[in-house]
Amino acid sequence: MNIQLTYNRRQTTTTNVGGLLIGSEHPVRIQTMANTSTNDIEGSVAQAKRCIDAGAELLRFTTQGIREVESLSQIHQQLHANRFNTPLVADIHFQSDVADAAAKVVEKVRINPGNYIDPARKFKQIDYTDEEYQTELQRLRARFVQLLNICKEHKTAIRLGVNHGSLSDRIMSRYGDTPEGMVESCMEFLRVAVAENFQDIVLSIKASNTLVMVTTVRLLVWQMAEEEMMFPLHLGVTEAGEGEDGRVKSAVGIGALLADGIGDTIRVSLSEAPEKELPVAQALVDYFADNQSIRYAHNTQVCIEDHTVYYTNSDTDWSLFQLHAAAECGRLLWDHHCTELVLNNDHFAAEDLERLSKDILQAARVRMYKTEYISCPGCGRTLFDLEQTIAQVKAATSHLQGLKIGIMGCIVNGPGEMADADYGYVGAGRGKVSLYKGKECVLKNIPQEEAVEQLLSLIESDKQ
Secondary structure, eight states, X not given: OEEOOBOOOOOOOOEEETTEEESTTSOOEEEEEOOSOTTOHHHHHHHHHXXXXXXXXXXXXXXXXXXXXXXXXXXXXXHHHTTOOOOEEEEEOXXXXXXXXXXXXSSEEEEOTTTSSSOOOOOOOOOXXXXXXXXXXXXXXXXXXXXXXXXXXXXXXXXXXXXXXXXXXXXXXXXXXXXXXXXXXXXXXXXXXXXXXOOOEEEEEEBXXXXXXXXXXXXXXXXXXHTTOOOOEEEOBTTOOSHHHHHHHHHHHHHHHHHTTOOSXXXXXXXXXXXXXXXXXXXHHHHHHSOSSBOOGGGOEEXXXXXXXXXXXXXXXXXXXXXXXXXXHHHHHHHTTOOEEEXXXXXXXXXXXXXXXXXXXXXXTSOOOSOEEEEOOOOTTOOSOHHHHHHHHHHHHTTSTTOEEEEESSTTTHHHHTTTOSEEEEEEETTEEEEEETTEEEEEEEEHHHHHHHHHHHHHHHHO
């Protein structure tokens, strides 16, 4: 069966972020997030300039407290003084008062519905009566309206950013750790915004598991349509990793949704310098922007037989070929219930094509061939050298087939985003690391210089 590749952009409303218009009437925007400490004003300004020069149309900074808000205001002023007018986004977790303050100094604030008013997830089952649940929703509404009013006054946009790993215990009590729960976590806030006539909103639902990510975003689109909402969407695979693995995994998740016509802004989250994310994001955007009705992009042919996808593409650049193949094949594997993938391209060696096909199958969670590393891109909350640590962990564990190992910069999304990992390495403070087995923290606050060896010992002890 030959497959005709089509691309029809989902229609959305337009969101204004400091003059940058986001939605279906505008190009898909690309963005990244600084990994400097926000309080390092000089370093943050320098990195911001590099990212903007590399193509960033939005730039996000972690904003843990009021001190970071003040620093972000100075970063904003210095960038504007140097004619770098790219909108800045404050990334907020846990502290709603910080969101209020940040909304007065930058063009957009990102809040996480899972921890905006709710405490950090405890991974405990808490039973709420219907009355108690409604009381919590009223508390959510009252607090969120305060932020909406500030944003209206200062013409500040909002991103509602749901992460798979940080659903509130309240949502978990009703929906569990499910796509339905992730969607409801977003919709609770969105309904308040609509009732308050606040329109400058972008939504994101992210996960490190590409299948969960795609399934959930599709469900959110359906739910919004049911409630006659058409807000734009931001796409990303939360903890994609680095190198070819990170690029392939990002392309599988983001590409599947772009192929659906879903997505108005994207970020490719790599455990590398943020400016390295942008060419990858731009390549994905360009691929789907070539023709918005019917694509025969790059002389691509697709055939599906006996649960196998046969993908043929004449790209001559390997980096582009792997992105294009991953972007198309994730959706094809899932939607056609395929379990095998054969890549064809006369420009590349057969062994490289076979390796890439396996990487795509693994990124799509169809089949595991090797150790998978769920590693965050890092941000101002990360208190150790993430790239160096990933290299050390990989060197010690890459021979272990079929394991999933999380390498997370901090506790904010760490335990949740690596919830399906077998083991986890999570930053616990300056020079300190906690190790996880599944969702359980088994070693707390151990010295960073001992952490990799301790992780390996933990894995080896479980094999005995």
